[in-house]
Amino acid sequence: MISKQAVNIDHFKRSWSYTDSARNAWSEIIEKYKENNPNGKILLPSYIGWSANEGSGIFDSVLKSGLEYDFYCLGLHLEVEVADLKEKVLQNPNQLILLVHYFGFVDSNYKEITNWLLENNVFFVEDCAHAWLSDLIGGTCGRKGNYSFYSLHKLLPISTGGIMVNNSFAGNKNNNPFFELNYDLLSIYTIRRSNYKYLLNLLRDIDGIDALYKDLEDGICPQTLPVIVEDYDRTSLYHEMNNTGFGMVSLYHTMIEQLDGFQSEAAAVLSHKIINFPIHQDVTESDIDEMVLELKKILNA
Ligand SMILES: Cc1ncc(COP(=O)(O)O)c(C=O)c1O
Structure with a gap:
């Protein structure tokens, strides 16, 4: 039995929640992590910016959470120093790990790193603020972490907008009233x-x-x-x-x-x-x- 066209409305729909910005999505994710880990810790990449106008898109949410944090090393080309990351994760496997896909690019060891995190059951998040078309169109990132988040205004001519993606949950609870693009195209x-x-x-x-x-x-x-x-x-x-x-x-x-x-x-x-x-x-x-x-x-x- 095959229908003439696809009829299953939840099939291949990713779980998206719309937020005002990527940093708000990131804050929501940290809150979810905190529910199970009230004394948890966030492990961040060692390249995080700040400006007087915008503050820090990554770090403000971390400070707001009140959780402890630490950094893992990145090299000259923003590559993750894998041995350092693994060592720091193994010191405390209950940490929340943030991977950042800077400027839309994906680490050359992305597969190895994410497979290792998954094998070790580590809670990790992919910052796709710049990389959400690398996820949606390229399929090269954003689908393996427990959560990902996007900054819509980083790539579109609009002033605000973020999305929190829950990769462990299929379907959608929070529809954008204007259009639905959260089908996994x-x-x-x-x-x-x-x-x-x-x-x-x-x-x-x-x-x-x-x-x-x-x-x-x-x-x-x-x-x-x-x-x-x-x-x-x-x-x-x-x-x-x-x-x-x-x-x-x-x-x-x-x-x-x-x-x-x-x-x-x-x-x-x-x-x-x-x-x-x-x-x-x-x-x-x-x-x-x-x-x-x-x-x-x-x-x-
Ligand atoms: C890598 C990265 N993640 C997150 C953010 C936060 O983005 P938004 O301005 O949508 O809060 C920014 C920008 O500040 C960023 O550069």
């Missing part, structure tokens, strides 16, 4: 591409089904998988597949009347033969296996 993109390739490969063996796009180039996120149905009535196939629970669509089956008589293969031929398979983010590979079995049954009947 990177995961949706990745699954749609993966489903497309999986289905394309199975369809290669089926005579009379000819994929419109036989290559999926980097950077393309498919909406559906369109094919030309060569030796079978497209409309019958549409109904038979839908009747057995597989949500096929035919998006452009009827052309506008202004195209009547216009000499184009797309309008004259393709529109009568096209059908689109679902590959959306609710679809699994075993759903696709079942769909292809049903397709073969219908075509061979």
Whole structure:
């Protein structure tokens, strides 16, 4: 059973809470940590700025919390000195560790550091104030810490705005009234591409089904998988597949009347033969296996 389009409204939604600024998100996270660790300690990177106008985006929240703090070493290129970090974490594994993705960049040892923190069950937070597009679009940070936070005005022409991301909780409690961008677009993109390739490969063996796009180039996120149905009535196939629970669509089956008589293969031929398979983010590979079995049954009947 596959629906025509994705219907699960919480699927791949990340837990976002909107705040006025990154520092307010960071303060909320520290408060959550404090609930379980009233005498806890915060371990910070050794590069934290201050200005008379803005104070310190990172440190003001730490001071406000009243918790103890310490620093781990960063090198000349802001790289984490991993041995120093590990040593300081092991002295007290209940600390809150802050990783900062300065200027949108991610430490070259990010994978090693975060895997080690996860293996050791350490509570850590990713400061994506500058790096939230590296998280949302690049997928290179922001998803492994217990929490992350963003500063919207660091990258957009707006005056305020922050987001607290709870990575241990899927779904959303606090919707932005204007728009919802907290769907995990990177995961949706990745699954749609993966489903497309999986289905394309199975369809290669089926005579009379000819994929419109036989290559999926980097950077393309498919909406559906369109094919030309060569030796079978497209409309019958549409109904038979839908009747057995597989949500096929035919998006452009009827052309506008202004195209009547216009000499184009797309309008004259393709529109009568096209059908689109679902590959959306609710679809699994075993759903696709079942769909292809049903397709073969219908075509061979
Ligand atoms: C690395 C970093 N984290 C957090 C902040 C705080 O950002 P906001 O101005 O949204 O509170 C800043 C900026 O001050 C920053 O540079």
